[in-house]
Amino acid sequence: MLKKAMAATAVALRSRRPSLMVTCRHSTSVTSAVNSLLLRSLKEHYLEISRMTPPPKVSPPSSFSIIQGALDGNGPVLTRNYGKEEVKISVMRLANIVPGGGGDDGDDEINQLFLHVTVSKLEQKDDLHFLCGLYPDALGIHSVSMRPKAESSGFLVVPSGYNGPVFEDLDEKMRDIFHNYIEERGINESLFPFLQAWLYVKEHRNLMRWFRSVGSFINEHKNAKED
Structure with a gap:
């Protein structure tokens, strides 16, 4: 679907048709698809990292x-x-x-x-x-x-x-x-x-904080576009 949307956008730009609404619609479709893919990837990696087993708890030398x-x-x-x-x-x-x-x-x-x-x-x-x-x-x-x-x-x-x-x-x-x-x-x-x-x-x-903050930024951008 993503490739089709991108191809449609390229054709519209090359033909220079005055139908700006069509071009905007295709552009919005591509942006939405990319955002969705990125959010899904961020979530998958976030869950993978969250399941990693931490090392055994170690205390510093007693003087510190x-x-x-x-x-x-x-x-x-x-x-x-x-x-x-x-x-x-x-x-x-x-x-x-x-x-x-x-x-x-x-x-x-x-x-x-x-x-x-x-x-x-x-x-x-x-x-x-x-x-x-x-x-x-x-x-x-x-x-x-x-x-x-x-x-x-x-x-x-x-x-x-x-x-x-x-x-x-x-x-x-x-x-x-x-x-x-x-x-x-x-x-x-x-x-x-x-x-x-x-x-x-x-x-x-x-790393967990990075995945969350990037995901929140992309998700907010995605919601704004949809509105």
């Missing part, structure tokens, strides 16, 4: 607390106090930041996370930031920088000032000390099980 509302935002996920410091962790999949960063192995994409760790002190105007790669059995530091607190609200904000030396250019002893520094604050591979499960729930929720 989950930040309220983190599932619905793009900010930090976990927080903890370490002496007079506040430590916050944001997370993304490495494959979402570097296209193809997970390589050819699908498991690698799942098992590579990207952490943004912020260490704050109340009396300091700047925060210490670590960008890290997290794996099931290891954690690696990509960069260390100082950033004004005003730049700490968003995830992966480009700093306005000097971002520090390339981490790999630091001598091995200093790199090891930086690793010890964040490990003392609980930043290590023990975070992986929780953050991996948390990302699954967040991505699942975002």
Whole structure:
């Protein structure tokens, strides 16, 4: 039916007949058919995603607390106090930041996370930031920088000032000390099980929300056309 409606519309346009009502009628028919197909596909995928089995519930290491509302935002996920410091962790999949960063192995994409760790002190105007790669059995530091607190609200904000030396250019002893520094604050591979499960729930929720919002938009447009 869709192909017939589209063909009829093309013929009407080529012939340039003055019957505008006929052209509008065919155009409305095509739009309605496309909307219906799209709504049906969105609903099928929505139901398929809704039936997916979530991973077992995993708790973060006992020293960390989950930040309220983190599932619905793009900010930090976990927080903890370490002496007079506040430590916050944001997370993304490495494959979402570097296209193809997970390589050819699908498991690698799942098992590579990207952490943004912020260490704050109340009396300091700047925060210490670590960008890290997290794996099931290891954690690696990509960069260390100082950033004004005003730049700490968003995830992966480009700093306005000097971002520090390339981490790999630091001598091995200093790199090891930086690793010890964040490990003392609980930043290590023990975070992986929780953050991996948390990302699954967040991505699942975002996908469900996307199907609903697109479907609502198309359905409203469809009803408006029919009116």
